[in-house]
Amino acid sequence: MTDTARAFTLTVPMAQMHSSNQGGHWSIEAKKRKVMRQMARSAARDLAPIDGKASLMVWFTFPDRIRRDLDNYSIKGGIDGAVDAGIISDDRATVLKPVARDLMDGRSTKGFAVLTFIFTEVGR
Numbered sequence: 001m002t003d004t005a006r007a008f009t010l011t012v013p014m015a016q017m018h019s020s021n022q023g024g025h026w027s028i029e030a031k032k033r034k035v036m037r038q039m040a041r042s043a044a045r046d047l048a049p050i051d052g053k054a055s056l057m058v059w060f061t062f063p064d065r066i067r068r069d070l071d072n073y074s075i076k077g078g079i080d081g082a083v084d085a086g087i088i089s090d091d092r093a094t095v096l097k098p099v100a101r102d103l104m105d106g107r108s109t110k111g112f113a114v115l116t117f118i119f120t121e122v123g124r
Helices: 026-044 076-085
Strands: 005-013 054-061 096-103 112-121
Touching: 005 026, 026 076, 076 112
Parallel strands: 054 096
Antiparallel strands: 005 112, 054 112
């Protein structure tokens, strides 16, 4: 099997990162998701599409040592941007199988989080 990974990286201002712990009005989250979607679509536009099912690994890098629950951070905009760019055909569960998140070693630039999205083709 050949290497089937498609990866792109987003550098997102911490103020644009939406955590479910923040609460707030739905429209604030929608605006943050829209910005991330546009960033992801732009970052992924030249990547080849994956035909069929895919898995996703998202690596997070933060500017500090604060302990965070990665499941609280919304990556929906990044996934939607990948769909817009054509990396995957859809983000429904029949196409996008496992989605995993992990913390990358090191620190990002102060005030920014770095998210690396890695989509990999899975067996048919």
